[in-house]
Amino acid sequence: MAFHAYLMKKTLVILCVFLMGSSAVSKATPLTLISEGNDSVNVSRVFENWMEEHGRTYSSGEEKAKRFAIFKENLDYIEDFNSQGNHSFALALNAFSDMTCAELLKPSSSFRYQDFKLEDLPPNWDWRTQGAVTNVKDQKDCDCGWAFATAAAVEGLTPFYNKPYGKLMNLSEKELITCTKPSWIKGIASYISQIKEAMSYARDHGLITEEKHPYRVADNQSCPDMKISGYEVVPEFDEVALAKAVYHQPVVVVHSTSKRFRAHRGGIFMDADGKCGRGNINHTSTLVGFGTTALGQDYWILKNSWGTHWGEHGYARIRRNTRDKRGVCNLATFAVFPTL
Template identity: 35%
Template structure:
């Protein structure tokens, strides 16, 4: 099925997944070392983290510092909340190195060079809603986890195509990130990539196959051409939202899910849980 153009907004780097299992805590959990250790044990059980006793004591000190950070930020009246994610006993350096690193020059996205096919299709869109949640409209698949593979670019690209497919056909199909990781030669698989290149691959290749046909492995593999030749969804182009234009971005996200990459190396994103809906 041919879906026409869809939107790309490029900010910097990674998808951060695995939010669904974030673990909350109460003020009284911080009252003593003993209570903090109990919190660490409950967090470990919740995330099925298994470590030997020596490693647990080492990680407990990191965990304590991270709990303090989450507690402090949540009391700063910011427009988002943090919780104890599965990364809560990792330093920020460890987290960024394992989950937010890339060998690809994502800085290219900031150069102001317009990319895409055609003009900005939503330029004349009006009557914007006060808020929009594409999950509630059934245009977003369930949470996926990229694992220790720098494939954020593939997930960001795929979710945009899944969303516009749902809008155009009323059918939500989970598509294959692994096909992009293995077969898109313009990107570098688990070493990173750019959504623009992925969209161009999907366009030139005649579409993208389903996740169930080419399941995600969280590692680089050889391209399976037999699976690649069974596309489920096609596109004929993509567009960039005009840079530094919040009004254009509002028009875009009011009309469809967009592909976004962010720098996920910061400590707040290591523990990000939820934010208020974008208000117009």
């Protein structure tokens, strides 16, 4: 038990570092602005520039002073880390630089589908039959499932965008890959950071369709084809809450894979040998539905980005509601959905 507590604490610390300081995060404030000396005047100037860049405002002078103190502490940490010169990656300011680790890692206090009654969930639901799922893509050798999964979740909202003229659109994964530049550090911290950055980009800049130029620079003024208002995180280790979210829209999930998962062809994936659940988080997909077989086996409908030759034409039915609260292949560990 103590070992598991140690691993969880270590994971949270790593996650906090990467979310609050990865230099690969898009539009990171360059630290060259303060290389002349980290005095209060320079830090104040950088803080004001950072506030303007990220559109940050505070409700009072006291709140601003509190955020400035946290910002300076994070800045000192980043500069000290980078000055050591013996790391394989660097840190920089980003959208989380005025937050503490505790604030950043605190679970969301609200879940919009929390009050949706369990008995109102249908036994089967498939967004593919509702016109909210585009064709299966193939990420090939690119380690960018997070971009495909995020695009798929946002695509699920396009029929409801600009009502009553909304239509299903194929959105550009390459735009997310090019413009967000997330950290390539392995592990769950990296995957969560990548998804949050991708969602934030879709909120701040919107996404263009695949038919157009496959990417644009982050400050391009052209009108996006789809823009979200934000995103919400599903309560962790809660497959009931996850089902409520999936019933309302496609949902992004991080998960682990295994040799059997990678070679999956059809049927309900059970992870009978447990190797998928014991593996590290190393992939991101989109849940587009759920169901129950005639024999009473509950399952998720997972849209992957490995082409149509994998699984059931690019999809997989993954066992749902098992004894493991993390879900098969850790599907219930971290899930997020965009909002309009």
